[in-house]
Amino acid sequence: MSYTIKKEEVIQYNPDELKSFNLYIYEWIDNLHFALDPKLFLNNAEEYITEAKKLFKKAGWHGDGEIQLIWIPPFMYSDYGFGELSKGFVIWHVKQESDGISWILSPDKIPFCENS
DSSP: OOOSOOGGGSOOSOGGGGGGSEEEEESOOOOOTTOBOGGGTOTTHHHHHHHHHHHHHHTTOOSOSOOEEEEEOGGGOTTOOSGGGGGOEEEEEEEOTTTOOEEEEESSOOGGGTTO
């Protein structure tokens, strides 16, 4: 028996909602072993990836690197732990190959990115 949420429950919003996400530029996220392909979670992942690319490019991303998902566990935030956020949340991430800068779209504020 598995004690995890189903893959199809990880992303609970449509691609257009990425426009309302917080966008961060962060130096550097160097451990990508835990970054996952959105296609593992979404049947229509290309729609999400296309929207993420538009948003990242508008913010200055060069267009290189692979867009992936990273899970942020709920224990990263002292205010979280009840209700829907008890599952944590997923950020959209791409590491720009040309200089290693990470670009992030997050459905919630990431306190440790706010001052980056």
